[in-house]
Amino acid sequence: MLRLSGFAASANIEESAPRAALRLVTSPTGPNPNPNHDAYLFRGKTSDPGCQWVVTFEEHQAEAEKLFSDRRLIVLPDYFSYLGEGDVIRFAPDRKAVRVLFRKEANANYFLVTERCNHLCLMCSQPPKDVDDRWLAREIIDVLPLLPASTPFLGITGGEPTLVGEDFFEILSCARDHLPATPIHILSNGRTFKDKAFAQRYQAIGHRRLSLGIPIYSADPEVHDYVVQSKGAFDETIRGIMNLKAVGAEVEIRVVVHKQTYEGLADLSDFIFRNLTFVDHVTFMGLEITGFTRANMDKLWMDPYDYRSELRAAVQYLAAARINVSVYNHQLCLLDGSIHQYAKRSISDWKNEYADECASCSLRNRCGGFFSSSSLARSSHIAAFQ
Structure with missing residues (x-):
């Protein structure tokens, strides 16, 4: 690390x-x-x-x-x-x-815009703070002109980036002007976009490679709101996604799989197919054991091998519906072989590692490996492919 x-x-x-x-x-x-x-x-x-x-x-x-x-x-x-x-x-x-x-040679660079958030997700890897951290946004605006035009990817994260208001739009405008060919991926809970005018202004920035990653954790609003610890969040998030797609924005749905969400994966896939089939990407993500996750391990952690059937069914359902689907942050040996093709190497290189069992694995170069924090809880089914 x-x-x-x-x-x-x-x-x-x-x-x-x-x-x-x-x-x-x-x-x-x-x-x-x-x-x-x-x-x-x-x-x-x-x-x-x-x-x-x-x-x-x-x-x-x-x-x-x-x-x-x-x-x-x-x-x-x-x-x-x-x-x-x-x-x-x-x-x-x-x-x-x-x-x-x-880092110029990194596989992914992310900028933290703010530590403030209107969620308190059970598994948040960046626990929010109610602080005045407007200097972070100003710093990003100073840094963006220093980056090479060939930067292959840039992430914007928080907290909730949209909470910085005008600075959010200034960051995106700066990225448009200095990095017009760089894909910019924003991690947001999507709730601010319930305001149609906010969604319209976002799209009017005019950066051709902007996208948003927005989490939905369940088709059941009560389960989603429990996971994010904010009542009414589900309805506002869905309205935000609808408004974004109405103006032509690119939207990815992110689903973190854990003890509170795995049983509902089939229903969530069906919900996405019936109501949000126009989204651009759906990702099923493994748990990162840091931040609030450590305090909520009893509510969240389960061996990924034990939900492999639910995950396989959800991925195959969306793939059959011709929805772009991926699996992030999972090891190939824990996934059903039928969905290996959807697994991506998604963990940032600075916190990516492999277990001793991986040394002789024939699929290591295709496998996403582990978060460095995974040493706190790791599947008992890790095994090398020969």
């Missing part, structure tokens, strides 16, 4: 200086130079692009302090050594805190 945050040493940087989003560059010929946000990544070889900022690692600290005594210098712990050209970090001088915001 890659570490994405930590603390650094620094020189020539006042503690009162504002947080800085820094794009790492290794030569004077980088694309779209930005003197306020570019930082020279020094690894002991000098091709100095003359940046105000220099970022290096502990092993090169002494040399960097001599060569760049007049620059703003950040010295990262060696566990950040995976960073490279085009990656973006945030440095907070008052705390000397570092966080990796973007």
Whole structure:
């Protein structure tokens, strides 16, 4: 598991200086130079692009302090050594805190827009906080112009991203202007889109590769509302999806499978077929054991092998109805073989790992593996394919 945050040493940087989003560059010929946000990544070889900022690692600290005594210098712990050209970090001088915001070589990069949310989902991996975190949205707006136009994918998440209001639309407009070819996938509970005007404004942004991933956990409104811990959420979410599709937006339905939802998968698939057949994608997702999930393990955790029949039936039903369907965050050895073709490698690489049993598996390169948090509860049926 890659570490994405930590603390650094620094020189020539006042503690009162504002947080800085820094794009790492290794030569004077980088694309779209930005003197306020570019930082020279020094690894002991000098091709100095003359940046105000220099970022290096502990092993090169002494040399960097001599060569760049007049620059703003950040010295990262060696566990950040995976960073490279085009990656973006945030440095907070008052705390000397570092966080990796973007990795050019990652299989997926997500930006957290806010920690606020109007749900309290039993299995939330990012438990909401009632805080004023508007700086997060402003930071994203600063970072987007630093990203390469070839960025293959970008995710927007929260909390609930739509709760930031105007900043939500400004982020999407910035993505449209700087990353017009990059698919932008937004994780939202969909409730704000119950307002037709909000849905219309979203679609009017005009980014051709915008999509929304919206959860529905049951065809029974009471079950869905229980899972998200918010009464009336089901009805507002369905209205939001209807409004989005009415204006031509791309919508994916996400279903996290666990003890509260697995028995209703067949009914939910039927509900989607009869009422939401126009959605663009349906994904059935495995449980990530972090955040609120840890506190609710007795209500949520079950061996995925034990719901394999329900999952197979739901996937096959939607596939037969010609609805685009996928299975995320599951191991192939726990899935019925008939739905292996729908399983995707979906876990972000920085928190993706494999069990010892996977070492000799002939299907390892096709399998999604595990969340790093899965060590807290793992199926007893993990086995290698020979």
